[in-house]
Amino acid sequence: MPQIAFGTGSKWKGQDVTDYVTNAIETGFSHIDTAQFYANEESVAAAIRETGLDRSDVFITTKWSSQAAQQLELTQVDLYLIHNPALAKDYESDWRDFEAVREAGLTKSIGVSNFNLEQMQKLWKIAKVKPAANQIQFHPYNYAGTKDLLAFCQQHGVVVEAYSSLSPITRYPGGPVDRPVNAAAKRLGATATQVILSWVKAKGVVIVTTSSSREHMQEYLDVGDLPALTEDEIAAIDAAGARGPPSSAHRRIRDAAILLSTTALLGWRLYRFLH
Numbered sequence: 001m002p003q004i005a006f007g008t009g010s011k012w013k014g015q016d017v018t019d020y021v022t023n024a025i026e027t028g029f030s031h032i033d034t035a036q037f038y039a040n041e042e043s044v045a046a047a048i049r050e051t052g053l054d055r056s057d058v059f060i061t062t063k064w065s066s067q068a069a070q071q072l073e074l075t076q077v078d079l080y081l082i083h084n085p086a087l088a089k090d091y092e093s094d095w096r097d098f099e100a101v102r103e104a105g106l107t108k109s110i111g112v113s114n115f116n117l118e119q120m121q122k123l124w125k126i127a128k129v130k131p132a133a134n135q136i137q138f139h140p141y142n143y144a145g146t147k148d149l150l151a152f153c154q155q156h157g158v159v160v161e162a163y164s165s166l167s168p169i170t171r172y173p174g175g176p177v178d179r180p181v182n183a184a185a186k187r188l189g190a191t192a193t194q195v196i197l198s199w200v201k202a203k204g205v206v207i208v209t210t211s212s213s214r215e216h217m218q219e220y221l222d223v224g225d226l227p228a229l230t231e232d233e234i235a236a237i238d239a240a241g242a243r244g245p246p247s248s249a250h251r252r253i254r255d256a257a258i259l260l261s262t263t264a265l266l267g268w269r270l271y272r273f274l275h
Contacts, residue, residue, distance in 0.1 A: 001079070001133075001159060002031035002059050003201065004220060007210040009163070014039045020212055021047035025058065027217040033135075033161075033208050034072070035063035035083055045073040061135075061161075063113055064098075079133060080107035085119045092126045099129045109133070111158075117149040124156065131158055138162035138205060140177045140196070140241030154204065161206040166196055172245035180236035187233075190226055197223045199237050 006024035008017045017040045021032060025047065034044045041062060048058055055074070062072060063083035080101060088094045098110045111133035112123065123131060134153055138146060138160070153160050168177045169192060177196075184195045197220060200207050211217055229237075 001206060002029075003224070004029070004197075004207040004209070005031035005033040005059075005061065005161070006217070007163060007208045008032065008034045008040055008044055009038050010210060012038065012040060012210065016040065016043045018043040018047045018050065020210075022050055023214050024217055025051045025053065027214055028221045029217065030057065031059040031061070033061045035065065035081075037063065037065040037083055041072045061133075063135075076105060077107045079109045079111060081111045081113045081133065081135060082115075084114045085112070085116075091123055095123060095127055099127075102129055111135070113161075117152055120149065120152055120158075130156065133159040133161055133206075135161035135163060135208065137164045137167075138200065138203075139165045139167040140199065140237050141168060141172060141175070141245045142241075143203075143238060144242045150203065150205070159206060160204070161208050162200050163208045165200045165207060165209065166193060168196060168241075168245070169193060175246040176240040176243045177237060177245075180233065180240050183236075184229055184233045188226055191219060193219060194223050194226060195229070195237075198226055198229050199234060202229055202234050 006021065006029040008021065012020065021044050024032070032044060032048070034041050044060075048055075048060075051058075059079070060072065060074065060077045061079040061081065062077050063081040064087070065083040066087055080098065082088055082094065082098065101107055102110050109132035110129060111131040112120070113135040115123065115134050115136070120131075120134060134149075136146065136149070139162070150160055152158075168175060168181065178192070181192050181195045184190075184198075185192050188195065190198075193216075197207055197209070201223065207220070207223075209220055211220070
């Protein structure tokens with residue numbers, strides 16, 4: 001499995017992602033992650049056709065969410081996941097169906113998404129074909145709470161895939177993780193985004209990320225060429241993440257301060273213009 005995937009969820013749900021997936025593949029992504037719930041599998045398939053690549057050149061992951069069949073127009077996917085444990089009304093019966101899909105050659109591997117440790121342990125006991133992967137939300141602010149799950153997966157050879165890894169930048173800017181991330185970025189001559197993705201990589205986790213920008217796509221792929229984070233840098237990010245993201249009150253105060261500063265600056269510029 002390629003160690004970084006282009007995701008088609010998040011803001012792309014229900015949208016035609018043909019151009020974005022085509023750009024991702026042309027930039028260098030060879031792993032495309034989609035899902036029935038995203039309602040864009042058909043455009044993912046169209047993008048793959050447009051690239052003209054052999055099917056074997058692209059690793060395709062999709063996820064089941066109660067619909068009868070995937071819309072990728074492919075005879076086989078590489079990885080087929082149960083999108084959410086809430087969709088598995090009967091673990092044993094539903095997993096037997098997944099095992100049958102694999103046996104029929106419709107997917108090379110089967111796995112899960114958003115399963116916690118208890119759910120993984122329960123599934124492990126009844127699975128004849130063990131899940132090959134578990135795709136979870138994973139970033140420095142929830143790492144402490146996922147350590148046991150990661151240890152279980154690593155012990156049993158289950159690949160962990162991470163989505164929302166850039167949450168410290170996109171959802172929780174200004175939090176304690178910023179300082180060690182920025183320090184590592186300065187040492188490496190890299191971006192904060194690249195440092196966070198390098199941290200994910202250091203945990204042995206596959207990255208699932210997305211962008212509409214070729215520039216950002218290349219930024220993500222370039223993580224593979226960066227020197228590794230030091231043990232001290234990884235530990236510093238771990239420790240900062242364990243402190244938790246900035247509270248909503250803290251974010252409101254920060255945003256208000258930014259707004260006040262911006263308003264004051266605009267007011268000064270207007271004053272200078274009028275006088």
